[in-house]
Amino acid sequence: MAPQDRLTLDRVTAPADDALLRVEGLSVSYGDNQVVTDVSFGLRRGGSLALIGESGSGKSTIARAVLRLLPEGTGRARGLVEFDGQDVLSLSERRFRSLRGRRIGFVPQDPSTSLNPVRTVGSQAREAAALLDEPGGHRELVLETFAQVGLDDPRRVYDSYPHQLSGGMLQRVLIGLTVLPRPALIVADEPTSALDVTIQKRILDLLSDLRRDLDISLLLITHDLAIAAERADTLVVLKDGVVQESGGTASVFSSPSSEYARKLHADVPALNPDRYRHLRERPAGGTGERPKIEVGGVTKSFTVDGRALVAVDDVSFTVEAGTTHALVGESGSGKTTTIRLLLGLEEPDRGTITVAGEEVTGRSHAELRSIRRHLQLVYQNPFTSLDPTWTVKRLVGESLDRFRVGTRRERADRVREALDSVGLGENLLSRKPGALSGGQRQRVALARSLVLRPDVIVLDEPTSALDVSVQAGIVEVLLSLQAELGLTYVFVSHDLALVRQLAHTVSVMHRGRIVESGAVATVFDDPRRPYTRALVDSIPVGAGTVSGGVS
Incomplete structure (x- = not known):
C-alpha cells in the first residue's frame, strides 16, 4: 500500500481496563500464504466494532482466529488475541472450548x-x-x-x-x-447478507437491542459500509489482509482518509443514490412508441398440498423502450413467478403479456424460442449459472450456435464483441468459470445475454452474490450499454438502494399483488402504502440514524 493511500491510520483501541477483546499485531497464514498482516484493534465491553472490506480482505479469517476456528494443520495465527484478559492463542483447545459458545458466541453468515x-x-x-x-x-x-x-x-x-x-x-x-x-461477545459474520431488506433491518435491530439490554459486545463482519456505519461504534477497514483505515465510525464514515475507504463509500448504493443519474437520464416526455413490455391482469396459481396458492394476482405493468423497470418486494412476493411468466417459462391462468408487440402467452415452444432470441435473462448467481466445464468462448457463443447465426468466423467475432462490450478481453476466451473472479463471471453471464443482440434483458438479482465494488462495476456496464444500445431492462431485486440507482420505474409487490408503482423517485420519496414505507425505511443510510447504533 502506497503511503498516500494511508493518510492516517488511527489504531482502534479501548482503555486497558475496559477492553473485552484486544487484538495486537495479528497475522494469519494458510500454509505459506499470509492472508492477514499486523492487524490491531480493541473492543470495549458493551461496545460494537465492524470489520469491513471486500471478499478476500481477511474479515472472516480474523473472526476465525478470534474463535480459534482456523483449519487445523494449515491455518496459523501469530500475535496477540486477548479476550477478557486471557491470551486466546496460547490456550489449549480444551481450555478455550469452555469460552467458545459460553463467553464468545458466533452468528454465521448462512x-x-x-x-x-x-x-x-x-x-x-x-x-x-x-x-x-x-x-x-x-x-x-x-x-x-x-x-x-x-x-x-x-x-x-x-x-x-x-x-x-x-x-x-x-x-x-x-x-x-x-x-x-x-456470552460477553458475539461475533456476527455477514449475518444478514442472504436476507430481504426488511428482515435484515429486524435482525440488525435485534442484535442492537441484545447488545444494549444484555451488555453484550458485538464484532460485526460486513462488506456494507452503510450497515457498518449504522451499527458500530468503531470501524476497521481491511484490504488484502491489511488495515487501510480505522477509528470512530462518524469520522471514518463522514471523511474517509484512505483511497480504499473512499472507494468503498462511493460504491455503496444507499450512500450515493444519484451516482448514475447521467446514464439514466432520458429526454422528457414519452417517445410515442408502444411500450416494449405490456403485462395486463396476469394471475398464476399453483397447487400445494392439495390447496390452490395464488402466486401472482392480477398483476399489470408496462415498460417503455430503453428504460429499466424494477420489481421489488420480500421473498414470496411473486417477483420470480412474474418474470417466469414474462419469459414464457410458466403459462398464466389469465391475463396477457406482450414483448415488442408479440404476445408471449399461448405460444408454442417453437414460437417462444423465436421470441426469446430478443428476450434474454441474466441469472442471480454467476457461480451456478455457468457450466464449470465450458470455456468462456463456448459459454458466450452457445446461443449463436443454437440459433445458427452467421458463419463460424462471424460467430467468433460476435463473441469477442460481446465480451468487449462488458469490459472483458479475448484473453479470457479459453478460461473456464473456475478461473474467473465473481465479477468476471457475472460479466460473462451478461455477455451471454447480449451476444444475440436482444431488445429486452431480464436481470434477476444480478449482483446479489457480488461485493459492493464489483456490483458498482456491473451497474455501470448495464447502464452504459442501455444508453448506447437502447436496451430495455426488467430488474428484480430486494436491494432498494440499488433499485434507486438503476431503475426508472418500479412496481412494489406484496403477496402476489402490486401494491404501488410509478417513477422510482416518486415511490421511494413519498410512498403511499405502509408496506412500501416499511421497505424504504429498511434501507441503511449511514451513521447515527438507528436506535441502538452509533450515537
Missing part, C-alpha cells in the same frame, strides 16, 4: 447450512442450553429465548425442522442459540 437438517430445532437448541451451568429447565429456557429474539410461535419453531422455517426465522434461531448462554 443460516440454511448452519443447522442439522435431519434434527429438530429444539434438539439442537438443547445443546446450546447444555452449556449453561443451570441443571434442567432447558426447554422452557429455550422457548423463552426464542420469544426474546422475536419468534412469534416459539413452540412451533422448537418442534420444527430447519427446512420448515424461513431464512429470517432461521437467523433468529441462530441468534437465540448464540445469546442463550449469555
Whole structure:
C-alpha cells in the first residue's frame, strides 16, 4: 500500500481496563500464504466494532482466529488475541472450548447450512442450553429465548425442522442459540447478507437491542459500509489482509482518509443514490412508441398440498423502450413467478403479456424460442449459472450456435464483441468459470445475454452474490450499454438502494399483488402504502440514524 493511500491510520483501541477483546499485531497464514498482516484493534465491553472490506480482505479469517476456528494443520495465527484478559492463542483447545459458545458466541453468515437438517430445532437448541451451568429447565429456557429474539410461535419453531422455517426465522434461531448462554461477545459474520431488506433491518435491530439490554459486545463482519456505519461504534477497514483505515465510525464514515475507504463509500448504493443519474437520464416526455413490455391482469396459481396458492394476482405493468423497470418486494412476493411468466417459462391462468408487440402467452415452444432470441435473462448467481466445464468462448457463443447465426468466423467475432462490450478481453476466451473472479463471471453471464443482440434483458438479482465494488462495476456496464444500445431492462431485486440507482420505474409487490408503482423517485420519496414505507425505511443510510447504533 502506497503511503498516500494511508493518510492516517488511527489504531482502534479501548482503555486497558475496559477492553473485552484486544487484538495486537495479528497475522494469519494458510500454509505459506499470509492472508492477514499486523492487524490491531480493541473492543470495549458493551461496545460494537465492524470489520469491513471486500471478499478476500481477511474479515472472516480474523473472526476465525478470534474463535480459534482456523483449519487445523494449515491455518496459523501469530500475535496477540486477548479476550477478557486471557491470551486466546496460547490456550489449549480444551481450555478455550469452555469460552467458545459460553463467553464468545458466533452468528454465521448462512443460516440454511448452519443447522442439522435431519434434527429438530429444539434438539439442537438443547445443546446450546447444555452449556449453561443451570441443571434442567432447558426447554422452557429455550422457548423463552426464542420469544426474546422475536419468534412469534416459539413452540412451533422448537418442534420444527430447519427446512420448515424461513431464512429470517432461521437467523433468529441462530441468534437465540448464540445469546442463550449469555456470552460477553458475539461475533456476527455477514449475518444478514442472504436476507430481504426488511428482515435484515429486524435482525440488525435485534442484535442492537441484545447488545444494549444484555451488555453484550458485538464484532460485526460486513462488506456494507452503510450497515457498518449504522451499527458500530468503531470501524476497521481491511484490504488484502491489511488495515487501510480505522477509528470512530462518524469520522471514518463522514471523511474517509484512505483511497480504499473512499472507494468503498462511493460504491455503496444507499450512500450515493444519484451516482448514475447521467446514464439514466432520458429526454422528457414519452417517445410515442408502444411500450416494449405490456403485462395486463396476469394471475398464476399453483397447487400445494392439495390447496390452490395464488402466486401472482392480477398483476399489470408496462415498460417503455430503453428504460429499466424494477420489481421489488420480500421473498414470496411473486417477483420470480412474474418474470417466469414474462419469459414464457410458466403459462398464466389469465391475463396477457406482450414483448415488442408479440404476445408471449399461448405460444408454442417453437414460437417462444423465436421470441426469446430478443428476450434474454441474466441469472442471480454467476457461480451456478455457468457450466464449470465450458470455456468462456463456448459459454458466450452457445446461443449463436443454437440459433445458427452467421458463419463460424462471424460467430467468433460476435463473441469477442460481446465480451468487449462488458469490459472483458479475448484473453479470457479459453478460461473456464473456475478461473474467473465473481465479477468476471457475472460479466460473462451478461455477455451471454447480449451476444444475440436482444431488445429486452431480464436481470434477476444480478449482483446479489457480488461485493459492493464489483456490483458498482456491473451497474455501470448495464447502464452504459442501455444508453448506447437502447436496451430495455426488467430488474428484480430486494436491494432498494440499488433499485434507486438503476431503475426508472418500479412496481412494489406484496403477496402476489402490486401494491404501488410509478417513477422510482416518486415511490421511494413519498410512498403511499405502509408496506412500501416499511421497505424504504429498511434501507441503511449511514451513521447515527438507528436506535441502538452509533450515537
